[in-house]
Amino acid sequence: MTTLASLPAADIESLFSGRDFKSPRVNLDGQTILITGGTGSFGKRFVKTVLSEFKPKKLIIFSRDELKQYEMAQEFSPSEYPCLRYFIGDVRDETRLDMAMRDVDIVVHAAALKHVPIAEYNPFECIKTNVMGAENVVRACIKRGVKRVVALSTDKAASPINLYGASKLASDKIFTAAQNMGGRNGPVFSVVRYGNVIGSRGSVVPFFKKLIAEGATELPITDERMTRFWITLDQGVNFVLSSLELAKGGEVFVPKIPSMSINELARAMAPDLPHKIIGIRPGEKLHEVMVPMDDARQTVELEDRYAILPALEAELRVRYLAEGARGVEEEFAYSSDNNPELMDARALQGLIETRLKSLAG
Numbered sequence: 001m002t003t004l005a006s007l008p009a010a011d012i013e014s015l016f017s018g019r020d021f022k023s024p025r026v027n028l029d030g031q032t033i034l035i036t037g038g039t040g041s042f043g044k045r046f047v048k049t050v051l052s053e054f055k056p057k058k059l060i061i062f063s064r065d066e067l068k069q070y071e072m073a074q075e076f077s078p079s080e081y082p083c084l085r086y087f088i089g090d091v092r093d094e095t096r097l098d099m100a101m102r103d104v105d106i107v108v109h110a111a112a113l114k115h116v117p118i119a120e121y122n123p124f125e126c127i128k129t130n131v132m133g134a135e136n137v138v139r140a141c142i143k144r145g146v147k148r149v150v151a152l153s154t155d156k157a158a159s160p161i162n163l164y165g166a167s168k169l170a171s172d173k174i175f176t177a178a179q180n181m182g183g184r185n186g187p188v189f190s191v192v193r194y195g196n197v198i199g200s201r202g203s204v205v206p207f208f209k210k211l212i213a214e215g216a217t218e219l220p221i222t223d224e225r226m227t228r229f230w231i232t233l234d235q236g237v238n239f240v241l242s243s244l245e246l247a248k249g250g251e252v253f254v255p256k257i258p259s260m261s262i263n264e265l266a267r268a269m270a271p272d273l274p275h276k277i278i279g280i281r282p283g284e285k286l287h288e289v290m291v292p293m294d295d296a297r298q299t300v301e302l303e304d305r306y307a308i309l310p311a312l313e314a315e316l317r318v319r320y321l322a323e324g325a326r327g328v329e330e331e332f333a334y335s336s337d338n339n340p341e342l343m344d345a346r347a348l349q350g351l352i353e354t355r356l357k358s359l360a361g
Contacts, residue, residue: 019304021238021255026106026148026245028054034104035061036091036137037111039068041197042152045233046108046240047072051081059083062100063111064090091133097140104144107187108240109137109151109175112168116156116283119164130167131174138178138189146187150244151175153193153252155229155288155336158295162283172252176310179250190247192240193254193290195229195336204262208269221275224263227287227336231257239305248319250310254290259336260343291334299332300325306334 028050035043038061050059061084063069069086078084089096091111101107112130113119119126134151141149153172156165178189198205208219231239235255243253266275280286291299291306298309300320307325309316321327336342 019235019256021235021242021304024242024245025238026241028056028106028241030055030057031105032056032058032103033060033106033108034087034101035059035108035110036133037063037109039063039065039072040110041233042110042236044072044075046110046237047076047084049234049237049241051076051083056083058085058104060085060087060100060104062087062089062097064088090129091136092128094136094139097136098143101140101144101146105147106244107137107141107146107149109134109149112152112171114154114164116162116164117281119167120162120283123163126163126167130164131170134171134174138174138181141187141189142178142182148188148244148247149175149178149190150240150247151189151191152240153191155193155195155290156285157193158289159292161285164283176250176252179310188247188249190243190250191252192243193252194231194236194239195257195259195288195290196231197236198230198232204265205269208266212270212273216273218274218276219266219270220278221263221266222278222280222284223286224261224275224277225286226262226280226284227259227339227342228262229257229259229288229290229336229339231255243305246307248316250313250316252308254306254308254334256304256306256341258341258343259288259339264344287335287337289333289335291328291332293331293333296328296330296332299328301328 033050033056035046037043038047043061047059047061050056061069061072066088069088073086076084087100089100091097111133113126151171154165154168156162157168157172160166160169172191175189175191196203211219235257239255263275291308295308298311300307300309300317302325307320309320
């Protein structure tokens with residue numbers, strides 16, 4: 001039997017990509033785009049997508065890691081792609097952001113400190129990047145007259161129990177409130193919130209694959225009940241591009257994506273390996289939430305996503321409902337354990353077999 005661990009990374013991603021989120025799609029031709037944290041997993045895939053599908057005027061990769069920028073420039077060379085600009089800078093530095101955003105049309109804010117235990121042990125650094133950095137991005141965007149801004153968030157920002165999640169919730173609030181700060185002709189701000197990215201740095205999938213390849217006799221599981229949302233890098237990039245086009249100002253967009261228990265994922269990757277329960281790490285939840293029940297009153301449902309609207313913008317809700325969106329129940333919550341698209345190992349194995357048949361055919 002072919003297992004998840006034996007598939008190439010690209011094929012693993014394809015198993016989880018039920019929706020492609022390609023429609024609607026913002027047109028980036030002739031635009032100047034800046035992405036913070038542009039050398040990360042998302043940033044690289046975003047740059048690759050933009051370069052293959054659009055003809056931007058400039059694409060600015062803003063990040064603080066000199067080595068990662070050098071390595072990325074080997075793959076995406078400015079000599080081959082003249083629109084590319086590599087900017088060394090930190091979102092903590094408002095002056096540098098202000099300089100980088102001159103004549104920029106669109107900003108994608110992906111820079112963040114994302115590791116839960118590291119944030120717990122280094123709280124000041126987490127706040128400086130995730131909260132104060134968000135403020136700096138907003139200030140620079142308003143000052144420089146950026147047209148559209150989207151900030152990447154996380155499922156951990158909903159009902160947070162760890163500092164990383166709390167800092168990203170604060171960031172979300174900053175970006176949604178920024179819609180009013182910019183004035184009538186200011187930038188259109190929005191946020192995208194999604195779950196664990198298959199194959200990204202720190203994801204459990206490549207971690208399990210590495211252990212299996214090295215001949216592990218067991219797989220470490222934090223808790224057999226734990227569930228998580230899953231999204232692919234391509235889906236994440238497409239979701240950002242479509243949300244940029246959809247945004248009217250102040251929304252938090254949440255994609256409809258599958259979820260799965262970590263236990264079932266491990267079974268799909270290595271059916272014959274036993275599991276070792278190692279316990280939940282500091283700041284972890286059993287289940288993740290992307291739309292808390294308390295936000296249901298502000299949430300509307302679209303075909304492939306939910307939109308949490310600003311509480312004080314009743315007119316925005318009316319506009320969405322007039323365009324075909326629908327409200328959700330007052331007790332609605334979108335969490336990884338009550339997700340209608342919750343998968344088990346058998347369902348994932350079925351997807352693997354279907355994928356192999358399509359490749360053979």
